[in-house]
Amino acid sequence: MNYLLTDEQKMIKELAHKIAEEKIRPVAAQHDKTEEFPWEVIKVIAESDLFGLFIPEEYGGMGVSVMNLCLATEELSRACGGIAVCYAASALGTFPIVLYGNDAQKKKYLPDLAKGKKLAAFGLTEPEAGSDAGSIKTTARKEGNYYILNGTKHFITNGGDAETYSVVAITDKSKGARGASAFIVEKGTKGFTFGKKEDKLGIRASSTMELIFNDCKIPAENLLAKEGMGFIVTMRTFDMSRPGVAAQALGIGQGALELAAKYMRQRKQFDKPISSFQGLQWMIADMATELEAARALIYSCARAVDAGEKDIGAASAMAKMFASDVAFKVCDMALQIHGGYGYMKDYPIEKYLRDAKICQIYEGTNQIQRNIIGLQTIKDLGK
Amino acid sequence: MNIIVCIKQVPETTDVRINPETNTLIRDGVKSIINPFDMYAIEAGVRLKEKMGGRVIVITMGPPQAEAALREAISMGCDDAVLVSDRAFAGSDTWATSYTLSCAIKKCAKEFNGYDVIICGKQASDGDTAQVGPGISTHLDIPQVTYVKKIEEVKDNSVKVERMTEEGFDVISAPLPVLFTVVKEINEPRIPSLKGMMRAKSAKILVWTAKDIDADPKDLGLSGSPTNVVKIFTPPHRTGGQIITGDTSEVTAKTVGLLKDVITG
Numbered sequence: 001m002n003y004l005l006t007d008e009q010k011m012i013k014e015l016a017h018k019i020a021e022e023k024i025r026p027v028a029a030q031h032d033k034t035e036e037f038p039w040e041v042i043k044v045i046a047e048s049d050l051f052g053l054f055i056p057e058e059y060g061g062m063g064v065s066v067m068n069l070c071l072a073t074e075e076l077s078r079a080c081g082g083i084a085v086c087y088a089a090s091a092l093g094t095f096p097i098v099l100y101g102n103d104a105q106k107k108k109y110l111p112d113l114a115k116g117k118k119l120a121a122f123g124l125t126e127p128e129a130g131s132d133a134g135s136i137k138t139t140a141r142k143e144g145n146y147y148i149l150n151g152t153k154h155f156i157t158n159g160g161d162a163e164t165y166s167v168v169a170i171t172d173k174s175k176g177a178r179g180a181s182a183f184i185v186e187k188g189t190k191g192f193t194f195g196k197k198e199d200k201l202g203i204r205a206s207s208t209m210e211l212i213f214n215d216c217k218i219p220a221e222n223l224l225a226k227e228g229m230g231f232i233v234t235m236r237t238f239d240m241s242r243p244g245v246a247a248q249a250l251g252i253g254q255g256a257l258e259l260a261a262k263y264m265r266q267r268k269q270f271d272k273p274i275s276s277f278q279g280l281q282w283m284i285a286d287m288a289t290e291l292e293a294a295r296a297l298i299y300s301c302a303r304a305v306d307a308g309e310k311d312i313g314a315a316s317a318m319a320k321m322f323a324s325d326v327a328f329k330v331c332d333m334a335l336q337i338h339g340g341y342g343y344m345k346d347y348p349i350e351k352y353l354r355d356a357k358i359c360q361i362y363e364g365t366n367q368i369q370r371n372i373i374g375l376q377t378i379k380d381l382g383k
Numbered sequence: 384m385n386i387i388v389c390i391k392q393v394p395e396t397t398d399v400r401i402n403p404e405t406n407t408l409i410r411d412g413v414k415s416i417i418n419p420f421d422m423y424a425i426e427a428g429v430r431l432k433e434k435m436g437g438r439v440i441v442i443t444m445g446p447p448q449a450e451a452a453l454r455e456a457i458s459m460g461c462d463d464a465v466l467v468s469d470r471a472f473a474g475s476d477t478w479a480t481s482y483t484l485s486c487a488i489k490k491c492a493k494e495f496n497g498y499d500v501i502i503c504g505k506q507a508s509d510g511d512t513a514q515v516g517p518g519i520s521t522h523l524d525i526p527q528v529t530y531v532k533k534i535e536e537v538k539d540n541s542v543k544v545e546r547m548t549e550e551g552f553d554v555i556s557a558p559l560p561v562l563f564t565v566v567k568e569i570n571e572p573r574i575p576s577l578k579g580m581m582r583a584k585s586a587k588i589l590v591w592t593a594k595d596i597d598a599d600p601k602d603l604g605l606s607g608s609p610t611n612v613v614k615i616f617t618p619p620h621r622t623g624g625q626i627i628t629g630d631t632s633e634v635t636a637k638t639v640g641l642l643k644d645v646i647t648g
Contacts, residue, residue, distance in 0.1 A: 011580045019574055049577035062577060 001292055003299055005071070012068050015048055016075030028080035031205035032351050035197075037161050038083045038205050045076075045087055046116020054091040055098060059110035064098060066240055067302040070247035074295075077251025078258070081355030082205030084251065086119070088244050089157040089206065092363070093120025095237040096166040096182050100225040105184060109164055121162035123153040123185075123211050124234055131368050133168075133234065134177050138213060140169035145220045147171075147183065149213035152195065157362070159209025160194045163187045166237075167211070168230045180230030184222045191216030202354030235313070242316040242363055243302040246323035249359035250294050253327035256334035256352040257287050263338055263349075280337055287330045294323040314376035321369035324359035331356040384437035384537075385498040387491060388428040388461065389484055389519065390421035392445050392452040393509045401617055417452045420504025422572040423565045427534065428502050429460035430570065435537055437499075438462040440491055444472060444483055450588050458575035458583035465491065469592040474605030477510070481518025483603060486596040488523060494589075500542070501562040505530055516564035526557045532568040 005013065023044045031038050045051065053068045055061025062068070069091055076084035094113050097105055097120075112118040129136040138151025149169055156165075165185045172179035185192055195210025224233055261284060264275040274280055301319040305312050331353040335342040342349045360366045394413045402409050417425070428439040441456040443449050444467040453464035467487045475483060492498050501523075503516035513529070520527035532552060533545040539559075546553045547566050575583075593603055601607060627637050 007584065008581065011577060011584070015575065015577055015580060023574065044574055047576060048574050052577070 001296070003295075009068060009071055012050070012053070012071050013075055016050065016072040019044055019048060020076050020079035024076060024079040024083050028083065028205070029348065029351070031080070032082060035199070035204045037207055038086060041083050042086060042116065042119070050087070051090065051116035052114045054094055055110050055114040056106075059106050059114060061110065061114040066243050066305040067299065070243050070298055070302045073244050073247040074251040074254070077248045078255035080205060081248055081252040081352070082203035084248055085157060085203050085206045086161075088248055089121060090119045090162065091244055092237065092241045093122040093158065093162060093164065093166050095240045096122070096224055096233050097184065099236050099240070100182065100229065100233050104221070105224070109184065113164060118163035119158050119161055120164045120166065121156055121158035122237065123156050123165050123167040125153060125155050127152065127154050131365055133231070136168060136170060136180065138167070138169040139173075140171050140181060140183060142171070142220065146217050147220060147223065149183070149185070149191070149216040149218065151213050153211040154195070155198065156209055156211050157206055159207055159211055160197065161207050165211065166224065168234055171227045171230075175228060177231050178228045181227045182224040182230045182233040183218060184224060185216065185218055189216055189218060201357060202351070203358050238363060239312045239316045240305060242320040243298055243305065245359055245363045246294070246298045246301075246319040249324040249327035249356060250291060250298060252352055252356045252359070253287075253291050253294070253323075253330040256331040256349060256356075257284070257291060259349050259352070260284065260287070260334035260337040274337075283333050283337060287333055290326045291330060294326045297322055314373050317364070317369040317372040320363065321366045321373070324356070325366060327356045328353070328360055384431065384435040384500070385495055386428045386431055386437060386439045387488055387498050387501045388421070388424050388439060388441045388456070389501065389503045389516070390425065390441060390443050390452055390456060391418045391507045392416070392443060392449040393418045393507055396508045403617070415448065415451065417455055418504055418507045418509075420506060420508070420565070420567065422504075423567055423569050424502040424504045425456050425459050425461060426570045426572040427563075427565050429573075431500065431534065431537065432460070438495065440465065440495055442467065442484065442487055442491065444468070444475075444480060444487070453588055454583040454586065455575070457586045458579040459573055460579060463495070463589070464586065465589045465591060467591050467596065471593045471600060471603045474608060475603065476608035476610035477512050477514035477518055478609055479603055479607035481515045482522050482607065483596070483598060484515070485519050485522035486598040487591060488519065490591065490596045499559045501560070503562065503564045505564045505566050513564070516562060520562035523562070525560050525562060527562045527564075528555050528557055529564045531563040531565045534569075
């Protein structure tokens with residue numbers, strides 16, 4: 001399908017494709033096995049300018065474009081969803097600064113993030129606050145020109161490896177959701193340490209860690225926007241980043257479809273390649289069609305975000321929910337086409353199924369996405 | 384420092400088939416790429432520039448579509464690009480090609496104020512001759528070092544490099560200007576950057592004809608090519624060889640017997 005990409009967007013796709021095939025695919029299984037952070041790939045992505053896709057030009061980036069970020073993430077994810085998320089999660093951690101940072105904060109943090117010299121991460125989730133983000137317990141207490149952070153964040157993607165953290169903490173408990181604020185915290189700040197590294201089902205190349213704040217003293221100028229804006233920062237960040245998660249899911253699904261199509265032409269049963277069997281052709285047809293529908297939804301949503309559309313919450317949730325559900329289903333079918341071989345780690349397809357699963361869970365479970373879509377739809381149409 | 388890199392656009396060899404009736408390459412639908420060895424030459428040139436300052440000028444001789452190869456080289460960090468293209472070059476063998484490129488390099492020297500190093504890939508994946516690089520240095524009457532695997536040291540008027548041989552490597556010093564051909568051990572070519580790709584898209588490519596480079600028409604193309612192609616054929620597939628089975632002493636005895644037969648004829 002022709003999505004009328006600009007020349008620049010075609011270049012981004014071509015470049016990310018090249019990185020995926022030449023630098024990611026050969027090392028994907030190794031990183032999945034060892035859980036080592038893929039610094040060598042991150043370096044290549046950094047030198048290719050792709051970290052600039054979510055950062056304004058005046059701060060050393062290539063201009064903020066969710067569409068461009070989606071194109072890059074999709075292509076990288078075709079080869080490995082785990083390595084791709086190390087890239088995409090840096091966008092997630094950077095968006096709060098891009099959206100709500102003041103000029104001094106942007107000047108201080110964005111140039112290094114744009115060049116990929118440093119990675120970013122976003123810290124919201126806590127052991128007791130997942131879907132119910134309003135129940136976070138980490139606090140930020142103001143003392144003179146400083147805030148003192150206390151609490152624990154967990155399941156933080158890029159945790160430990162990122163240098164720049166956007167962290168949400170409660171500044172005024174009495175105000176409920178309006179009592180949360182967002183801060184920039186640098187790795188190495190006294191009182192900021194890392195807890196355990198999670199041993200995960202999929203996306204094992206990426207690190208997922210606990211962030212522990214123990215009387216962590218940060219300058220007051222690290223506050224993003226104003227006190228009490230924490231959840232607005234979070235919601236607007238997710239509006240921008242969910243199409244990226246959707247693109248990650250789409251890339252994983254597309255990669256699985258490609259593997260299945262290749263495998264079925266090689267694999268012979270009953271003296272014929274299994275691609276000659278109509279039952280399997282129909283599976284491929286469903287996989288290809290649903291992925292294309294997901295792609296159309298993601299690109300439309302990303303373009304709307306870039307065009308400055310305001311009420312993007314439901315569309316962004318639809319893209320994330322639909323693409324990740326499709327991706328998981330497609331990976332399941334692709335593995336099924338591989339039969340017994342597909343279940344074995346000698347073949348790459350089982351990893352796709354493991355990697356796809358997280359896309360239905362993180363950045364808001366697909367059930368939470370349905371809440372957003374349902375409520376918004378009833379509000380819009382039920383008047 | 385002015386660095387000239389010579390590249391060639393070739394068919395992607397994994398896809399190449401030969402028409403058995405005409406013995407020519409079937410080029411329809413086959414993707415064109417930069418000769419893989421030339422990618423190492425580009426990377427070596429760009430790294431040299433990054434270390435020493437100066438500019439990298441990339442040159443190719445070929446049909447108009449070879450411009451794509453030059454743009455890719457720019458996306459990797461080359462500064463200027465020259466396409467040497469003329470119908471008069473058709474049918475050039477390695478002698479005529481290296482003559483043509485040497486004329487283009489002389490013109491480059493005028494346009495860009497001389498040159499210090501010329502870098503070529505050790506050979507092209509389609510012709511596999513490894514003759515064009517040495518040919519250029521002969522036509523220009525400058526020293527050449529083939530199969531360079533490491534550039535050890537570059538000074539204002541000399542270089543020290545490691546040259547790969549079958550047994551190991553030689554360390555060779557040469558005065559500038561000098562021509563290298565490089566092997567794949569020298570580096571790992573970079574992935575282009577997005578900014579590089581954008582620059583490549585709008586970069587101006589110089590296009591020079593036979594007249595522009597002041598080449599003698601009788602030394603160009605088919606008429607300037609002393610090589611005669613007598614026959615082109617697909618070599619027969621190697622058969623699987625002989626597998627010797629049995630226990631160790633049996634296998635050893637049989638193998639020694641066979642080797643003796645070969646040696647004594």
